Amino acid sequence: MSDFLSILWTQRYMVTAVILFCIGTFSLIFNPNLIKKLIGFDLMDGAIYMMLTSAGYIEGRIAPIVTDFSATPSVETYINPVPTGLVLTGIVVSVSVTAFALALVVRIYKKYHTVYLDVIMASMKKGVD
Amino acid sequence: MLPYYQHIPFFSIVLMMIAGILTSIIRNGRAAMAVHLSAVAAILGANIVLFCNIVPTGETFLYQLGIVSHPFGNELVCGPLEVTLALTFLCVMAFCVLGGYKGIFEDIEPEKQNLYFVMCNLITASLLAMIYTNDAFTAYVFIEINTISACALVMAKDSGATLVATIRYLMMSLLGSGMFLMGLTLLYHITGHLLIIDIHEQVVHLTETGSYLLPLTVVMGLMTLGLCLKSALFPFHTWLPDAHGSATTSSSAILSGLVLKGYIVLLIKCIFSLFGEEVYRAFHVGDVLLILGTLAMIVGSVKAMQETHIKRMIAYSSVAQIGYIYLGFGLGGKAAAAAAIYQILVHAFTKPLLFVCAGELSEASGHRKQMYYLRGAGHRAKLAGIGFTVGGLSMIGLPLLGGFAVKFFLSDAALADSWRMWAALGALAVSSVLNALYYLPAIVQIWTIQDHGEDDLPTLPAVRPGVAVAVSIVSLALGSILLGVLCTPVGALISDGLNLL
Numbered sequence: 001m002s003d004f005l006s007i008l009w010t011q012r013y014m015v016t017a018v019i020l021f022c023i024g025t026f027s028l029i030f031n032p033n034l035i036k037k038l039i040g041f042d043l044m045d046g047a048i049y050m051m052l053t054s055a056g057y058i059e060g061r062i063a064p065i066v067t068d069f070s071a072t073p074s075v076e077t078y079i080n081p082v083p084t085g086l087v088l089t090g091i092v093v094s095v096s097v098t099a100f101a102l103a104l105v106v107r108i109y110k111k112y113h114t115v116y117l118d119v120i121m122a123s124m125k126k127g128v129d
Numbered sequence: 130m131l132p133y134y135q136h137i138p139f140f141s142i143v144l145m146m147i148a149g150i151l152t153s154i155i156r157n158g159r160a161a162m163a164v165h166l167s168a169v170a171a172i173l174g175a176n177i178v179l180f181c182n183i184v185p186t187g188e189t190f191l192y193q194l195g196i197v198s199h200p201f202g203n204e205l206v207c208g209p210l211e212v213t214l215a216l217t218f219l220c221v222m223a224f225c226v227l228g229g230y231k232g233i234f235e236d237i238e239p240e241k242q243n244l245y246f247v248m249c250n251l252i253t254a255s256l257l258a259m260i261y262t263n264d265a266f267t268a269y270v271f272i273e274i275n276t277i278s279a280c281a282l283v284m285a286k287d288s289g290a291t292l293v294a295t296i297r298y299l300m301m302s303l304l305g306s307g308m309f310l311m312g313l314t315l316l317y318h319i320t321g322h323l324l325i326i327d328i329h330e331q332v333v334h335l336t337e338t339g340s341y342l343l344p345l346t347v348v349m350g351l352m353t354l355g356l357c358l359k360s361a362l363f364p365f366h367t368w369l370p371d372a373h374g375s376a377t378t379s380s381s382a383i384l385s386g387l388v389l390k391g392y393i394v395l396l397i398k399c400i401f402s403l404f405g406e407e408v409y410r411a412f413h414v415g416d417v418l419l420i421l422g423t424l425a426m427i428v429g430s431v432k433a434m435q436e437t438h439i440k441r442m443i444a445y446s447s448v449a450q451i452g453y454i455y456l457g458f459g460l461g462g463k464a465a466a467a468a469a470i471y472q473i474l475v476h477a478f479t480k481p482l483l484f485v486c487a488g489e490l491s492e493a494s495g496h497r498k499q500m501y502y503l504r505g506a507g508h509r510a511k512l513a514g515i516g517f518t519v520g521g522l523s524m525i526g527l528p529l530l531g532g533f534a535v536k537f538f539l540s541d542a543a544l545a546d547s548w549r550m551w552a553a554l555g556a557l558a559v560s561s562v563l564n565a566l567y568y569l570p571a572i573v574q575i576w577t578i579q580d581h582g583e584d585d586l587p588t589l590p591a592v593r594p595g596v597a598v599a600v601s602i603v604s605l606a607l608g609s610i611l612l613g614v615l616c617t618p619v620g621a622l623i624s625d626g627l628n629l630l
Contacts, residue, residue: 014318021307021311024307025304025307025308028300028303028304028307029304034296037300041303044307044311045307045310048310048311048314051314051318052314052317055314055317055318082201082323083317086266086317086323089266089270090269090310093269093270093273096273096277097273097276097277097303100277100280100281100299101296101299101303104280104284104292104295104296104299105296107284107287107292108292108293108296111289112289117296117297120293121293124289124290124293
């Protein structure tokens, strides 16, 4: 039992990320509210970014920003900067996707006066366009 | 000093992006279309030069982007297979836009027409990037660019039906790209690399030592599932008929012919370059693809039979055709994968042909899309009728047409394996019969002469196709015929290219 708990503790970022990812996926698939679907998508992406950041973090090291120019910078001082770069790119991507999706939801709301996908589908079946 | 042609893949992608920026500031829709088409034509020319340079020697090269060198930097990879796919996609892109241009200028508000071509440019750029990239994260970024622009193409018509179709497509796509990214992140955790070649080395090492096998299975599952969701494999196809059926003609053609294929090209990269074929087979992900592929072939065709709306019928037929591609991956082995890639090429020509012709035929029938109203449409729009016939017969698998070559290659490859053979041959036989059961009545319907005593259809005038549409229909039909006639050399080209991946 204590083994399991210690694994949980050392992998805490991973575990949290997976839980958040599952919550996000669930809400993206099953929630009929379009806005909540999008929140679910952002939760999914946020979980992934947390996982990526934790992949690059090395205990006791600092961000790779050189402030002291007198000393020769050593690789041992800094964390791995690649995942941080990936997260930045990923955030840009998910911001643009979210913006596009929200604009689309606004358009749909103007046409159907609701953000519930099941209501919209039902009114489409009836032929109310 | 690099040979000049090695710069072509990079500059193709960048030129398409620049064309996207240019079209966003040009206010005139027709000028934007001219910019888009000339950019595509220029890149097509450049890629033909590239093709002539590397295909005879079978050369594959890596192109480093920026100054950061191998394990950390970003790279492009180009070989015979990549350049063949790029050439096909560029041709089809131009013909899709040409074939549906009337629809674009009718369905979209004048002040927004240039934005449509921004999306076309972005889709072309992202397709080229997905074909040429050697970096898994770059692939993800371009997946998202492709998703946004594809959704924008669907909603361009701006009616209630297209908006709802778009949001459903977008939600499914977001789920797919989320899963792909999650798989990628886990893979980065395990291997510590982003370049496909380096990841492959680590994956082989991990499977040989037998460590991290469960995470690797999860990664393969997530990445494959993500790409399947986006390329509308059964049972994730529910968004496809609405999106393809309600959009304007060009959008349907581009989505069906190209966008879905882009994700499948990425899946080929994942299977053959990233994981390696033996590893992929050892984890039995291919068997799942085989089962879903055969189901897609049958269910897609049955659904298409029940449709009376011509564009939705063609869209459901896409579900079945995507099933053929996944059947090829599921069978395993290079020969079956080569057949699947052949199907990508054939379908990239045939499906836009069917959509463009269906658009013309429905225009000749007073813009109505129900099968009933299309009676005799082939006589009113002769070229579109002939094009539809060629496309439909190719889908059924008549010899000398592209579809026959695919079915031949697939069944030839299936003979290598015992239980997979029966599944594959059975599905191919049933699906061919079902294809015939809905394409033949459609073809008969459009060539039936109107009998004014019996039906209440109004007499409509004949429609002459514009030059652009005629060029598009003739070229696409020629493409699907040539792929059927020249199946031996093209098949050899593909399997050689596949061996070099």
